[in-house]
Amino acid sequence: MASLGIDVLFKGTNFLRLLQGLWVSIEISLISVVLSIFLGLVVGVLMTVNNKILHAFLKVYLETVRIMPQMVLLFIVYFGTTRVFGWDMSAESSAIFVFTFWGTAEMGDLVRGSIKSIPIIQFESAWALGMDKLQTYFYIILPQTVRRLIPLSINLITRMIKTTSLVMMIGIVEVLKVAQQIIEANRKTSPNAAFGVFLVVFLLYFIVCWPISRLAAYLEKRWA
């Protein structure tokens, strides 16, 4: 078997740098995911509210996120705001902003779908028991919604983690960029390194995403 070139990872501080890069990816995605989940719950509930202006506004928001590639959003937020308003947002905050902006919209839509899927009789029964709107949502609807949300949101969360590789376009050196740097710096001595290094990157992403899907499976079972 030909050498996979994994040995380049053990030169100097290469492996440490790769892990630092991974941490950058995790940091950006975790902050965005947590913010997206909370804001998404709120936006999702608002999407079910019968208010034309609010509805139209959220529709525009959701469609913007759907249509715009994340890369374009990153460029607009990182370079666009500086160009137009002169704000100097750091690359990290721009990335977190864009990922939260995206995650909140998609999460909100998932929440909306989950709420809509709950039979109307659940609302009516709660009202018949004398609960007000807030109580109905808090005690009856949201717990059921959250359960339905788990598999859906896991897809979104893992996708957000993997999409952080785009932030290299605004100068953030994350795990994939470090991998490219390592491959490139060693192309002469170990031309096969691309395979080995990308394999390791694949494993690193797996190590990050797998516990999340295990946690989801556990929660689904427990709350079923």
Next chain:
Amino acid sequence: MKKNFINKVTGLTLVGALAVSGFTACGASASSSDVAGTDEATVESASSAAGYRTLDEIKESGTINIGVFSDKSPFGFVDENGEYAGYDVYFAERIGEDLGVKINYVSTEAANRIEYLQTGKVDIILANFTVTEERAQEVDFALPYMNVALGVVSPDSAVVESLDDLGADDQIIVISGTTAETYLTKNYPDIKLQKYDAYAEAKTAFENGTGVAWANDNTEVIAFSLENEGYTVGIPSLGDQDTIAPAVTKGNDTLLKWLNEEIETLGTENFFHADYEATLLDTYGADYEDTLVLEGGK
């Protein structure tokens, strides 16, 4: 309700930013042909909002932001100890030394180099930046420090010696935002291009045979064929002979003037030959030294 409000604000801001950036993009291209006083004024305020830093401001802050490639060996790359290195970086180090400031390296991609300068997020781009007319309208180039032309590399088994010989389904690999992409799109619109954002991706794709050839700066493709067995540069020089130069934000005259003087001064001590010998000699050998190196901007 508070979160709703925040959402509204963020949403509105973004939609606003979208609209405004659309307008300014059109505005900028329109006003470059206008010489009317009012247009001058808007351009002025826009550029100061974007905020490039003058030479004095950089010196005062003690740090200069220099945009370099981090995956383009041997011009700009990161070595195994995590330090930036290469031909461009060797020059950047000297700039930092002569200005008496620390250097903050920013890892750039070919496609975002102009954005970085126009928003003032870096002070200088030293990322193998080829001087072209289109780019010169967007940024200010200092004196050149290297020669370059386009080249096309292909596997030994099927060497591409002329772009006219390509089959209808043959794809050529290019990197987005490079002169190779622009040149081929303009002069060979029928050739199918396979575009990549990062150098590492493009080379890996090429090695895996997803395209019949890879077009890029000839320095890149010569280096590639010398480093890798089984590849030949079938077309060593395509299109015009170009130069590579540092670039600064348009209008940043103090920094531009300093850079030009620096390059002229360095010419007297044959700095770029020393740079070549320190960083490029291993890759290109001594034969290409005088072809590639430009001393003192000439």
